[in-house]
Amino acid sequence: MSDEVTLFIDGVPVTVSASSTVCAALLEARAIALRRSVTGEPRGPLCGMGVCFECRVTIDGQPHRRSCQILCREGMDVRTDV
Amino acid sequence: MSVPTYDVVIVGAGIVGAACAAECAAEGLRVLVVEAEMVGGGATAAGMGHIVVMDDSEAQFELTLYSQRLWEELAEELPPSVEYDRCGTIWVAATEDEMRQAERKGKFYAERGVAVELLDARELREAEPRLRRDLWGGLRVPGDGVIYPPAAAHFLLSKARAHRTELIVGRAVIEATLGGEVRLQDGSNISSGIVINCAGSSSPKLTPQIKVQKRKGHLVITDRYAGFVRHQLVELGYLESAHAASSDSVAFNVQPRRTGQLLIGSSRQYGAEDARVDQGVLARMLNRAFAFMPGLADLSAIRVWTGFRAATPDNLPLIGPYAEGARLYLATGHEGLGITTSLGTAKLIVAQIMGRTPPISSEPFLPIRFMQESAHV
Amino acid sequence: MYETAHACDVLVIGGGPAGLAAASHAARCGRRVIIVDDNPRWGGQIWRRGSGEDESPQATSLFDEVRRAGVKFIGGAHVFNQLQDGSLLAEAADGVHRFSYEKLILATGARERFLPFPGWTLPNVMGAGGLQALVKSGLSIRRRRVVVAGSGPLLLAVAAHLRKRGAEVLLIAEQAPRARVLRFGLRLIEWPEKLLHLMRLQRYLFNVPYLTGCWPVMAHGRRKLERVTLKRGARLWEVACDYLACGFHLVPNAELAQLLGCETVDGAVWVDELQRTSRPEIYCAGEATGVGGVELALIEGQIAGCAAAGREDEARRLFAARQRARRFASALNAAFDLREELRELATEETIVCRCEDVRLGQLREFDSWRAAKLQTRCGMGPCQGRVCGAALEFLFGWRVTSIRPPLFPVQLRNLAYDPSSEAERVERG
Numbered sequence: 001m002s003d004e005v006t007l008f009i010d011g012v013p014v015t016v017s018a019s020s021t022v023c024a025a026l027l028e029a030r031a032i033a034l035r036r037s038v039t040g041e042p043r044g045p046l047c048g049m050g051v052c053f054e055c056r057v058t059i060d061g062q063p064h065r066r067s068c069q070i071l072c073r074e075g076m077d078v079r080t081d082v
Numbered sequence: 083m084s085v086p087t088y089d090v091v092i093v094g095a096g097i098v099g100a101a102c103a104a105e106c107a108a109e110g111l112r113v114l115v116v117e118a119e120m121v122g123g124g125a126t127a128a129g130m131g132h133i134v135v136m137d138d139s140e141a142q143f144e145l146t147l148y149s150q151r152l153w154e155e156l157a158e159e160l161p162p163s164v165e166y167d168r169c170g171t172i173w174v175a176a177t178e179d180e181m182r183q184a185e186r187k188g189k190f191y192a193e194r195g196v197a198v199e200l201l202d203a204r205e206l207r208e209a210e211p212r213l214r215r216d217l218w219g220g221l222r223v224p225g226d227g228v229i230y231p232p233a234a235a236h237f238l239l240s241k242a243r244a245h246r247t248e249l250i251v252g253r254a255v256i257e258a259t260l261g262g263e264v265r266l267q268d269g270s271n272i273s274s275g276i277v278i279n280c281a282g283s284s285s286p287k288l289t290p291q292i293k294v295q296k297r298k299g300h301l302v303i304t305d306r307y308a309g310f311v312r313h314q315l316v317e318l319g320y321l322e323s324a325h326a327a328s329s330d331s332v333a334f335n336v337q338p339r340r341t342g343q344l345l346i347g348s349s350r351q352y353g354a355e356d357a358r359v360d361q362g363v364l365a366r367m368l369n370r371a372f373a374f375m376p377g378l379a380d381l382s383a384i385r386v387w388t389g390f391r392a393a394t395p396d397n398l399p400l401i402g403p404y405a406e407g408a409r410l411y412l413a414t415g416h417e418g419l420g421i422t423t424s425l426g427t428a429k430l431i432v433a434q435i436m437g438r439t440p441p442i443s444s445e446p447f448l449p450i451r452f453m454q455e456s457a458h459v
Numbered sequence: 460m461y462e463t464a465h466a467c468d469v470l471v472i473g474g475g476p477a478g479l480a481a482a483s484h485a486a487r488c489g490r491r492v493i494i495v496d497d498n499p500r501w502g503g504q505i506w507r508r509g510s511g512e513d514e515s516p517q518a519t520s521l522f523d524e525v526r527r528a529g530v531k532f533i534g535g536a537h538v539f540n541q542l543q544d545g546s547l548l549a550e551a552a553d554g555v556h557r558f559s560y561e562k563l564i565l566a567t568g569a570r571e572r573f574l575p576f577p578g579w580t581l582p583n584v585m586g587a588g589g590l591q592a593l594v595k596s597g598l599s600i601r602r603r604r605v606v607v608a609g610s611g612p613l614l615l616a617v618a619a620h621l622r623k624r625g626a627e628v629l630l631i632a633e634q635a636p637r638a639r640v641l642r643f644g645l646r647l648i649e650w651p652e653k654l655l656h657l658m659r660l661q662r663y664l665f666n667v668p669y670l671t672g673c674w675p676v677m678a679h680g681r682r683k684l685e686r687v688t689l690k691r692g693a694r695l696w697e698v699a700c701d702y703l704a705c706g707f708h709l710v711p712n713a714e715l716a717q718l719l720g721c722e723t724v725d726g727a728v729w730v731d732e733l734q735r736t737s738r739p740e741i742y743c744a745g746e747a748t749g750v751g752g753v754e755l756a757l758i759e760g761q762i763a764g765c766a767a768a769g770r771e772d773e774a775r776r777l778f779a780a781r782q783r784a785r786r787f788a789s790a791l792n793a794a795f796d797l798r799e800e801l802r803e804l805a806t807e808e809t810i811v812c813r814c815e816d817v818r819l820g821q822l823r824e825f826d827s828w829r830a831a832k833l834q835t836r837c838g839m840g841p842c843q844g845r846v847c848g849a850a851l852e853f854l855f856g857w858r859v860t861s862i863r864p865p866l867f868p869v870q871l872r873n874l875a876y877d878p879s880s881e882a883e884r885v886e887r888g
Contacts, residue, residue, distance in 0.1 A: 020597030027598050032683045033582045038306075038341070038840075039816040042682055044582030046813070046846070048592030049504055050497055051570050053841040053868075054813060064305045064382050064841065064868070068593065069535075071499060120830045127833055163834070232833040305841055305868060346871075359864050361542055361878050368875035379872035384841055386864055386874065 007076035023055045023067035035081040088114045091264050091274040093255045096126040097424040098413050099280035100238035105428035107245035118254035122235030125282045128389020133227045133422050141446035148442050149426035163233040165340040171226035171314045175218040180318040184221040212377050231421045258288040262409030278411040283390035285414040293452045294415045297393040298354040301347050305382040308342035332367040334374045346371050359386050391417045401430050401447035412449045463556045467493040469767050470560035475503020476753050477745025477760035478566030479521050484764025486528035499534045507595050540864035550869045555876045562767040569746035571706035572849045575811050576804035578678030583702050587617040590704040601625035603701040608632035608675045611708040611795045619663035630668040635795050637671040643794035650787050708795050709750045710849045717862040734763035742767050751788030812847040814840020828857040841868045
């Protein structure tokens, strides 16, 4: 098993450690916000442990996934909502 | 006996009580509303919030249509929190037989002046691409809509309060007497010219003789998926489900909310007093929904809740004096249509109180219909 | 639909210190034990493992114990509903898992309390534990300027961890007044292991100002955090930074217990001396019974594990140790009690409910959590009030009511789990 995986963040390939969560990978890739709030504010992660739902992104076509709870996988398609 | 301080005491600040308060207050009556828990917190909060025309009977059709027009008249006044959205309903036909039913239904509506549009299979797919592809078609009723009922109840009450209606929240009423008296749990009494029992599924607790039964329902709300569904969707088998008077039933009913969320129903259970979610019924209800719209299964559900409809034996509400000349009025038993018919109910009640000719026939809704029935037995 | 059924004598929810201790003790008494956890791996929030992380020796030895005791661990599974008494449903990547148990031990831990203040919704304003968790899961913090703020000993642990990872920790702002923190510090002599731990942290905190009686009043930035305004006494000043790691101590995760009908007191799960909840077959241990730190969590876990396995005698032997750890807990909670001024941080315009963007000013006319929720949508979003509920409890004294399934948002296909369709299920031990 390789230690690194390449995933796609808004279409751009990013290589990170396989033990990295999607949320960490997003911030590493310099994403500023991960989503827009219901009134359009930019938002990033808050709790880091799956409670606050601020880190939601679309993963492999599925919206509203908590990126802090999901480990990066090879070829994953991650879309931020900003 | 003390001198009545109020012309009307309304028990229950659900949407029906709130609508009655607004209407009575607009007539210049001195109104008090007593609510045991919170404004719009019972079936009003638990229901789907549709503003629909229904054709279960001529009487129901007339009351729902009249009420829907009242909502349209009110639309401009409604604050954004009420989320009034004329998304229209599509009655979905899964079989050839149901397609015939849709045609009959369309004819019935059209003959009575309600705009409808019959959709064939292709048109249905275009209108609602997420539905299963092999459905036969449907009937679109463009005038139907949805609202967020707790905010509507709040709005109607604030209208009433602008006319000096008083509101007591957090004190339970234990009895609403025929003589126009209200007994509170804390031992105090309030007397009034007229008392209106608007306590929904709790109304028999206050007036034990009335024929209202609890009918439990489940609902699920999803996260936001804007555009996933465009109309309120109901299977044509819905009325059958609503009619199944003895057994538990489920029917496909999905609603798009202004927020982009989807509200998914529906279930009906008699004799269930326990408000907890029944996993078996929930599973049946959702699987019914997946059968019509498979993509729903992938969506994220945020909450599930239950509520109790106030059901009557003939599926029509109880609107009017408890008996000839009684000072106790009833405005309850609206089953799943209380949100739509709250406004019409309030108009009927006020016409009765003021001794005016009602805007539509109030005959079919008079509580006395069950009294006569029991008298004959 | 994929469904997996598990049966065990003792089911433990949560794989942090309390859950692991409970599981190893119950298993050593010969019970078949399963731990279910939201996270892919055990360790909980405090022992969350990440890339290149060195484990605390305490954690390593407990992990070994749990392994040796033959405890089964199911990670990445979120418990969302009770099917019936003695049976819980969880959602995992591969579908629904159903757990049947004789005894249940809830070790659901705690989460950070967040308080609203102007700018707290800006990206890069995070929880203190929140930023630490992200760093443990792959975020590089090297040379980033961080202000750590809020309340509680967690701030020190977070600051030390971030510094170890190369962050430039500008300062630690602790809201508790200096006198209270000092008194607490002096009392630490009663718990040498805590003192030792603090001294270990101090090594990494050399030169980092620890400002008591200090808290953030506003975060600034256009698209993300750029500066934070801090207040200490009459002084207000701005600090430019990349991250604000801010949490106001912890609140128990009591939602599952509440769903199961266990009584709570002040937001924490009520337990008797054997860690039994108001429902006799359900036990609770660790932060969910009240925030008290890792030692208390471990002891409570051990007691719950023994008691659930029917070894009351062994459980009783641990009561004295628990008493000692509880004294620490009450000293801790007294020292880091939140000051009144924090109630005034949010303005009418400040967002309180981040899911639905409900502002403080919208909430004022209501007198209860449910009334406000019904009329403003506050707490109706996917976090289900976990963030704003704890804040409003502090701000208005409201209690979050109506805990309902699903405990967390779940896929509809999993919510539609049909208890009557037993056929497709795979039975696993």
